[in-house]
Amino acid sequence: xxxxxxxxxxxxxxxxxxxxxxxxxxxxxxxxxxxxxxxxxxxxxxxxxxxxxxxxxxxxxxxxxxxxxxxxxxxxxxxxxxxxxxxxxxxxxxxxxxxxxxxxxxxxxxxxxxxxxxxxxxxxxxxxxxxxxxxxxxxxxxxxxxxxxxxxxxxxxxxxxxxxxxxxxxxxxxxxxxxxxxxxxxxxxxxxxxxxxxxxxxxxxxxxxxxxxxxxxxxxxxxxxxxxxxxxxxxxxxxxxxxxxxxxxxxxxxxxxxxxxxxxxxxxxxxxxxxxxxxxxxxxxxxxxxxxxxxxxxxxxxxxxxxxxxxxxxxxxxx
Amino acid sequence: xxxxxxxxxxxxxxxxxxxxxxxxxxxxxxxxxxxxxxxxxxxxxxxxxxxxxxxxxxxxxxxxxxxxxxxxxxxxxxxxxxxxxxxxxxxxxxxxxxxxxxxxxxxxxxxxxxxxxxxxxxxxxxxxxxxxxxxxxxxxxxxxxxxxxxxxxxxxxxxxxxxxxxxxxxxxxxxxxxxxxxxxxxxxxxxxxxxxxxxxxxxxxxxxxxxxxxxxxxxxxxxxxxxxxxxxxxxxxxxxxxxxxxxxxxxxxxxxxxxxxxxxxxxxxxxxxxxxxxxxx
Numbered sequence: 001x002x003x004x005x006x007x008x009x010x011x012x013x014x015x016x017x018x019x020x021x022x023x024x025x026x027x028x029x030x031x032x033x034x035x036x037x038x039x040x041x042x043x044x045x046x047x048x049x050x051x052x053x054x055x056x057x058x059x060x061x062x063x064x065x066x067x068x069x070x071x072x073x074x075x076x077x078x079x080x081x082x083x084x085x086x087x088x089x090x091x092x093x094x095x096x097x098x099x100x101x102x103x104x105x106x107x108x109x110x111x112x113x114x115x116x117x118x119x120x121x122x123x124x125x126x127x128x129x130x131x132x133x134x135x136x137x138x139x140x141x142x143x144x145x146x147x148x149x150x151x152x153x154x155x156x157x158x159x160x161x162x163x164x165x166x167x168x169x170x171x172x173x174x175x176x177x178x179x180x181x182x183x184x185x186x187x188x189x190x191x192x193x194x195x196x197x198x199x200x201x202x203x204x205x206x207x208x209x210x211x212x213x214x215x216x217x218x219x220x221x222x223x224x225x226x227x228x229x230x231x232x233x234x235x236x237x238x239x240x241x242x243x244x245x246x247x248x249x250x251x252x253x254x255x256x257x258x259x260x261x262x263x264x265x266x267x268x269x270x271x272x273x274x275x276x277x278x279x280x281x282x283x284x285x286x287x288x289x290x291x292x293x294x295x296x297x298x299x300x301x302x303x304x305x306x307x308x309x310x311x312x313x314x315x316x317x318x319x
Numbered sequence: 320x321x322x323x324x325x326x327x328x329x330x331x332x333x334x335x336x337x338x339x340x341x342x343x344x345x346x347x348x349x350x351x352x353x354x355x356x357x358x359x360x361x362x363x364x365x366x367x368x369x370x371x372x373x374x375x376x377x378x379x380x381x382x383x384x385x386x387x388x389x390x391x392x393x394x395x396x397x398x399x400x401x402x403x404x405x406x407x408x409x410x411x412x413x414x415x416x417x418x419x420x421x422x423x424x425x426x427x428x429x430x431x432x433x434x435x436x437x438x439x440x441x442x443x444x445x446x447x448x449x450x451x452x453x454x455x456x457x458x459x460x461x462x463x464x465x466x467x468x469x470x471x472x473x474x475x476x477x478x479x480x481x482x483x484x485x486x487x488x489x490x491x492x493x494x495x496x497x498x499x500x501x502x503x504x505x506x507x508x509x510x511x512x513x514x515x516x517x518x519x520x521x522x523x524x525x526x527x528x529x530x531x532x533x534x535x536x537x538x539x540x541x542x543x544x545x546x547x548x549x550x551x552x553x554x555x556x557x558x559x560x561x562x563x564x565x566x567x568x569x570x571x572x573x574x575x576x577x578x579x580x581x582x583x584x585x586x587x588x589x590x591x592x593x594x595x596x597x598x599x600x
Contacts, residue, residue: 153563
């Protein structure tokens, strides 16, 4: 419990630090965060006053931070200039889509990525290992938005196999089996794009973890006792898994950052796409809101990964 | 761990994957350095009605974009910007990280704890999100400022790496001997610790170049990084969005150039790491 309290405190301090950095860095830029607030985009006088208290360059930094923090404590993230609606509502509307996309990508990583990485370790030094190693390095080096453009162009536009924009087809009847299939068909390309570029990292880590486990004395002992190779592998596998759980803390940044690009390419109505749109439209309140929430997700994911790790590895609990 | 960068460089060349990486990197760098002189100006437009979106041909080996500019010239120009930004920003990041890491390891105590907790906190924030709010406000960010920003947001991992290795070296006999002989903190850090952390730093610098190249392209793809008319691979992909069906070459080539360059950097970085740490899988 004491450990958890300390870890949560650290996470909160990180978020506070992140906010200070966001505001400080914005001050460095020679521009007005509220430049997007033009004649055509009129907000209520009250909303503008609140935005100015948070973002106007002539307000002292501590006052800005205080205004921000007190707003967030009340669940008020400001008003979006572009949509003229509360940032909180926009973000909450977009959350389910991101969770669905992220969940699908995590599933692929946890299954395919972990399996391929372990396979590489078992074939260590042989052609299969080298081939998969090169493939994972190529995946790791591929710009996610480029892959998205190519997959959308080829499978969506040239072959017309799959939809390339949005999450649902507005012309289809809502509800039921047809709607679920429609949603899955929309999910395939964005999820495949993000999975392909993240699976490379997963494979590399799982391969290293499995190689480490195979080198442990207990594997030698198991072989010496005459255990058949399949059971030996199962023992090693179980021990190689715990480092991969820490990967959750590593995947979340990859996933959240990747979502910004993938959701932009596929017009997927998620949080990452919202941040990208806000940046492109110079909608600073919305950008700050979505960026802060995305950062919070990553930080919270780190805490969760540490918790899981301690649960799986009792040695860490006693230490 | 042997930490000699020179030996590591030679060893990385002896590995097949490392050699492939060096050769690929050589081709990419040579193209970016030498080709622009022989190619048309990347910003030069032709006849907008007849020369826009031409498929690859002898006159335009990679075709033209929607503003009738030669795509090969643009890709090579973008590659040059990308490699320069990557090298300079990674150099800055690694220098900052090495200094902070060495300082933490030599000072120890409270200073060490404060520095490393700060680094932990900063590492938890994705680099893209550190840059997004700032770049959204900075309408026309100059390339120099972009180098600074990418460097200043990229040193956290290196500092932790350097601090760990330097702290380990500090307990070794040769450092204790130097201390016993009266060497000061600065002398220990620069004369004894620095050469022995040079290997890991070299690896971090190499991989950092790839990170910056991908990040710059991503920012430009969002319309926030390198601004036109300076050619940028990410910006070209942003322009190509939506015209894949009629002009696939505008999507394929800029991304392929970026992907191959980053792959070359990663191959070299991996080979260097393997050469420095024979135990690593």
